[in-house]
Amino acid sequence: MIPDKAPEEDVFHGAEEMRRGAHVPTFDKYKEMYMQSIEDPDKFWGDMAKDFFWKSKHTGRFLDYNFDVTKGEIFIKCMEGASTNVCYNVLDRNVHDRKLGDKVAFYWEGNEPGDELTVTYRELLNCVCRFANVLKSQGVAKGDRVAIYMPMVVELVVAMLACARIGAVHSVVFAGFSAESLCERIVDSQCSLLITADGFYRGDKLINLKLIADEALQKCTDKGFSVGRCIVLKHLSKEAQETSLSSPPAKRPCPDLQKEMETVRVRKTRLVPQVPWNPEVDKCWHTLMCNVSDECEPEWCVSEDPLFILYTSGSTGKPKGVLHTASGYMLYTATTFKLVFDHRADDVYWCTADIGWITGHSYITYGPLANGATSVLFEGLPTYPDVSRMWEIVDKYHVSKFYTAPTAIRLLMKYGSEPVHKYKRDSLKVLGTVGEPINPEAWQWYFTVVGDGRCPIVDTFWQTETGGHVITPLPAATPMKPGSATFPFFGVVPAILNESGEELEGTSEGYLVFKQPWPGVMRTVYGNHGRFESTYFKKFPGYYVTGDGCRRDKDGYYWITGRIDDMLNVSGHLLSTAEVESALVGHEAVAEAAVVGRPHPVKGESLYCFVTLRDGTIFNHTLEAQLKKQVREKIGAIATPDFIQEAPALPKTRSGKIMRRVLRKIASGERDLGDVSTLADSSVVEQLFRSRCCPAM
Numbered sequence: 163m164i165p166d167k168a169p170e171e172d173v174f175h176g177a178e179e180m181r182r183g184a185h186v187p188t189f190d191k192y193k194e195m196y197m198q199s200i201e202d203p204d205k206f207w208g209d210m211a212k213d214f215f216w217k218s219k220h221t222g223r224f225l226d227y228n229f230d231v232t233k234g235e236i237f238i239k240c241m242e243g244a245s246t247n248v249c250y251n252v253l254d255r256n257v258h259d260r261k262l263g264d265k266v267a268f269y270w271e272g273n274e275p276g277d278e279l280t281v282t283y284r285e286l287l288n289c290v291c292r293f294a295n296v297l298k299s300q301g302v303a304k305g306d307r308v309a310i311y312m313p314m315v316v317e318l319v320v321a322m323l324a325c326a327r328i329g330a331v332h333s334v335v336f337a338g339f340s341a342e343s344l345c346e347r348i349v350d351s352q353c354s355l356l357i358t359a360d361g362f363y364r365g366d367k368l369i370n371l372k373l374i375a376d377e378a379l380q381k382c383t384d385k386g387f388s389v390g391r392c393i394v395l396k397h398l399s400k401e402a403q404e405t406s407l408s409s410p411p412a413k414r415p416c417p418d419l420q421k422e423m424e425t426v427r428v429r430k431t432r433l434v435p436q437v438p439w440n441p442e443v444d445k446c447w448h449t450l451m452c453n454v455s456d457e458c459e460p461e462w463c464v465s466e467d468p469l470f471i472l473y474t475s476g477s478t479g480k481p482k483g484v485l486h487t488a489s490g491y492m493l494y495t496a497t498t499f500k501l502v503f504d505h506r507a508d509d510v511y512w513c514t515a516d517i518g519w520i521t522g523h524s525y526i527t528y529g530p531l532a533n534g535a536t537s538v539l540f541e542g543l544p545t546y547p548d549v550s551r552m553w554e555i556v557d558k559y560h561v562s563k564f565y566t567a568p569t570a571i572r573l574l575m576k577y578g579s580e581p582v583h584k585y586k587r588d589s590l591k592v593l594g595t596v597g598e599p600i601n602p603e604a605w606q607w608y609f610t611v612v613g614d615g616r617c618p619i620v621d622t623f624w625q626t627e628t629g630g631h632v633i634t635p636l637p638a639a640t641p642m643k644p645g646s647a648t649f650p651f652f653g654v655v656p657a658i659l660n661e662s663g664e665e666l667e668g669t670s671e672g673y674l675v676f677k678q679p680w681p682g683v684m685r686t687v688y689g690n691h692g693r694f695e696s697t698y699f700k701k702f703p704g705y706y707v708t709g710d711g712c713r714r715d716k717d718g719y720y721w722i723t724g725r726i727d728d729m730l731n732v733s734g735h736l737l738s739t740a741e742v743e744s745a746l747v748g749h750e751a752v753a754e755a756a757v758v759g760r761p762h763p764v765k766g767e768s769l770y771c772f773v774t775l776r777d778g779t780i781f782n783h784t785l786e787a788q789l790k791k792q793v794r795e796k797i798g799a800i801a802t803p804d805f806i807q808e809a810p811a812l813p814k815t816r817s818g819k820i821m822r823r824v825l826r827k828i829a830s831g832e833r834d835l836g837d838v839s840t841l842a843d844s845s846v847v848e849q850l851f852r853s854r855c856c857p858a859m
């Protein structure tokens with residue numbers, strides 16, 4: 163339960179002026195609203211829903227659900243009977259009803275300093291309508307799945323919203339994923355179309371996206387699934403950027419992508435790669451956009467119509483297609499964005515996440531646009547061309563709300579305060595973090611060096627599955643404790659369970675679960691409702707199980723302690739050990755593999771892999787490099803192993819189960835192994851300790 167009074171000791175506050183005009187100005191107000199959200203959710207969410215356009219109103223209860231597998235199928239329904247369109251709400255409503263047509267929706271900042279583009283709400287709406295018509299012209303209809311594999315450009319948002327406008331279901335795949343991963347996701351949700359780009363630069367490195375996309379489509383064909391159509395955005399030419407977004411249709415030149423590709427040079431004299439082109443499948447984004455109207459009536463969808471699928475790692479190794487639906491997700495991302503960042507009309511908001519992850523979906527695309535916010539959309543890296551880039555951008559656009567990951571903070575912290583202090587940061591008002599627990603040292607640096615001790619830090623705990631923030635401070639209301647995500651958001655009821663599933667009261671530690679749904683929680687695993695039920699609801703009937711451990715302190719604050727399943731969190735990205743292991747055993751030299759996390763000062767965790775080789779194979783640098791490449795190609799660069807150790811045998815229980823707990827200790831060099839009485843052969847452990855990789859950190 164939420165304490166009656168906020169604690170006064172060992173807590174931090176932002177500057178007093180934060181409270182003036184804040185949506186939730188005090189802890190008492192938070193508590194009052196929280197109680198209302200739990201006791202009368204229909205009234206609470208009903209009031210929030212008034213801000214949106216509903217073609218028809220909902221009938222019956224606001225949220226209807228079953229969280230108990232023993233009582234039947236798990237389901238969550240929000241606002242049944244209502245119909246709406248998410249794209250209409252985040253664009254048309256802002257342009258027409260709220261008169262925000264000339265307001266900037268995005269300041270796009272490219273990888274290369276100097277590459278920039280400003281897009282207003284009116285321009286965005288125009289572009290989305292045109293692209294929605296393009297999708298229709300390519301045969302995409304309501305309910306169809308569309309795969310999007312693009313860099314961080316405004317057209318990525320355009321593609322998502324165009325899908326939402328016509329009721330198609332987008333499945334964005336992070337542009338860092340491999341061809342294999344893209345193929346797996348396309349086939350799993352049977353996408354009828356792929357949208358991609360020629361390529362992009364990440365820092366100095368050119369990513370040939372179209373080549374990877376082509377390889378993925380070929381793999382799909384090999385598996386007997388044909389995608390048929392691929393729309394390609396020409397991103398590496400600046401002229402194409404400008405024409406695609408802002409020029410009125412009549413005056414826009416229609417470049418022939420194929421011809422231009424061969425001759426065009428990228429800004430800053432970089433060469434554009436030759437892009438393979440198959441006219442039967444590949445269609446040029448710009449050419450298609452020239453030939454369509456900029457009017458497109460939205461498709462009215464019912465509340466539980468799917469909005470998108472986003473894949474997240476699953477502990478069995480196969481990624482899960484997390485499905486979110488229209489009304490509840492829209493309402494929840496809009497409300498969390500407004501209250502957690504205390505959004506004001508004149509804010510400039512910047513979330514550094516990639517749209518390929520849930521943070522980008524909820525807090526670059528849907529939440530901010532639903533609020534008519536102005537955002538920075540950044541294509542590049544925090545360290546390119548130098549480690550001041552983030553603060554330079556904060557200064558350039560007068561960013562007031564800034565949202566990033568602990569791993570980025572730890573990375574930049576290494577360079578000290580000088581690169582930060584080179585730029586003005588007095589526009590900053592709220593700082594946010596997401597993705598993993600933030601260590602108190604990084605928190606302090608963020609608070610004092612970046613925020614000058616003025617800006618509250620919102621440490622937002624949530625998951626792809628939760629759709630939006632579920633445990634988080636509110637910037638003016640919640641006294642902060644460095645490293646704690648503090649208290650539940652409105653409508654969210656957490657509990658901590660012990661191994662037997664009993665709810666623990668007061669100061670305690672155990673499994674973090676939720677007792678009832680909120681509007682934005684996922685509805686199913688696409689195409690596999692059984693997997694949804696068994697992953698999240700089977701272990702403790704009646705509860706949604708997060709897979710995270712959690713501690714509650716004497717003041718009722720929640721502290722997330724990290725994953726308690728076979729998942730790893732590398733730089734804020736979840737990876738399953740099984741996924742990496744199956745990539746490793748895919749190599750002919752490997753008989754068995756076990757992967758664990760090893761603490762890493764910047765990434766949080768690094769990947770430490772133990773491999774048992776087939777007889778007659780020798781472990782050397784060449785094999786090690788091959789194995790790393792194998793994982794990169796199967797999953798993507800984020801999953802590249804940091805360490806690979808040869809293991810003549812793995813520590814197993816007598817029943818043959820690998821003891822990962824022991825492997826984790828070996829990886830991090832901790833001799834205190836705890837109870838190892840179930841080990842079948844304890845000499846294996848000593849052997850592994852002797853040959854462990856102990857690189858300089």
Ligand code: WTA
Nearest residue numbers: 596597598599621622623624625626722725
């Ligand atoms: C972890 C990212 C501690 C957690 C939005 C969760 C966090 C997983 C925090 C979800 C936080 C996310 N403090 N841990 N503030 N935020 N996590 O699906 O383990 O990519 O289960 O969603 O990240 O990762 P996902």
